Amino acid sequence: MKTRIAFFIILMSSAFAAQSQDKVMLDMLKRDLKAETRAIVAEAMNIEPAKETEFWRVYSEMEVELDALIDKRAGNIQKFAENYTNLTDDVIDDLAKTYFDIEATRLKIFKKYYKRMTKIIGKKPAARFIQIMDQIQLLIDVQIAAEEPLIE
Numbered sequence: 001m002k003t004r005i006a007f008f009i010i011l012m013s014s015a016f017a018a019q020s021q022d023k024v025m026l027d028m029l030k031r032d033l034k035a036e037t038r039a040i041v042a043e044a045m046n047i048e049p050a051k052e053t054e055f056w057r058v059y060s061e062m063e064v065e066l067d068a069l070i071d072k073r074a075g076n077i078q079k080f081a082e083n084y085t086n087l088t089d090d091v092i093d094d095l096a097k098t099y100f101d102i103e104a105t106r107l108k109i110f111k112k113y114y115k116r117m118t119k120i121i122g123k124k125p126a127a128r129f130i131q132i133m134d135q136i137q138l139l140i141d142v143q144i145a146a147e148e149p150l151i152e
Contacts, residue, residue: 021071026074038059040132040136041133045129047125048134051121055122058113058116058120063111069102069109076095076098076102077144077148079094079098080148085148091152113129114127114129114130117130149151
C-alpha cells in the first residue's frame with residue numbers, strides 16, 4: 001500500500017501542476033487519481049463480496065460529489081495563481097470564502113457517506129473508510145501546500 005500512496009502523491013503533484021496548463025491533461029490525471037484512490041480503498045477495506053456491489057455504488061456517488069470539490073479547488077488555485085502578484089482584498093476574501101466552503105462541503109460529504117456506509121458495512125468499517133478517505137485527502141493537501149506559495 002505504501003507504493004500506491006507514493007504513486008498517488010506523484011500523480012497529485014502532476015495534476016495540480018498540469019491544471020493551469022491543459023484541461024485535457026488535468027482530466028486524464030484526475031481519472032488516474034480516481035483509479036488509484038479506488039485501488040487504495042479496495043486494498044485497505046477488504047469489503048465482503050456480498051456487500052461489494054452496494055459499497056462501490058455508494059462510493060461512486062461520493063466520488064461524484066468529491067470530484068466537484070476537486071474542480072472547485074483547482075479553480076481556486078488557478079485564481080490565486082492568476083492574481084498572485086496583485087492580490088486585492090476582494091480577491092483574497094473570495095479565495096478564503098471558497099476555501100472555507102470547500103472544506104465545509106467536504107466534511108458534510110464525509111458525514112453523509114459515513115452514515116450511508118454504516119448501513120452497508122457497519123460502523124467500524126465505515127469509520128475506517130472515512131479515515132482512509134481523510135488520509136488520502138491529507139496527502140493531497142500536503143502536496144498542494146508544498147507547491148503553493150504563501151500570500152505575501
